[in-house]
Amino acid sequence: xxxxxxxxxxxxxxxxxxxxxxxxxxAEAEKLYSKILQAQPTSLDVLINLASLSFVxxxxxxxxxxxxxxxxxxxxxxRAYAQRDRVNFVRERAGDPRARRENExxxxxxxxxxxx
Numbered sequence: 177x178x179x180x181x182x183x184x185x186x187x188x189x190x191x192x193x194x195x196x197x198x199x200x201x202x203a204e205a206e207k208l209y210s211k212i213l214q215a216q217p218t219s220l221d222v223l224i225n226l227a228s229l230s231f232v233x234x235x236x237x238x239x240x241x242x243x244x245x246x247x248x249x250x251x252x253x254x255r256a257y258a259q260r261d262r263v264n265f266v267r268e269r270a271g272d273p274r275a276r277r278e279n280e281x282x283x284x285x286x287x288x289x290x291x292x
Contacts (some may be wrong), residue, residue: 186215190222202229218249224259231263239263 184192193208209226212219223246231239246256247285 186212186219188283194225197225199230200208202233205229220246220250220253220255224253224255225260227263231259231266235266236263 177187189208189212193205193212196202196205196208206226206229209222209229213220213226216222223242225241227239227246230242240260243256243260243263246253247260250256
């Protein structure tokens, strides 16, 4: 199955999305992950990476919803449980003002280029 935009295979689109995510081009990564999900809605790797991306962008509730979906579709996925625990750990730490500040410092600032 091809991803329409550039006539990419799903595997090619996933590799490009991962590269975008690693390089800090989060909006581009998110677009590609969303297109891949149209073709493969229960893709473990895509859902986990999209949850991670959502979390990094400050959308914890969205990240947890994605992870919940992953755990429903893939109940034995250690990666999904690890991602869920990571999100919950950071959310718990957010109650500590110092931890909240550290969490904010780990995220790209809105309106500023990422991956620089």
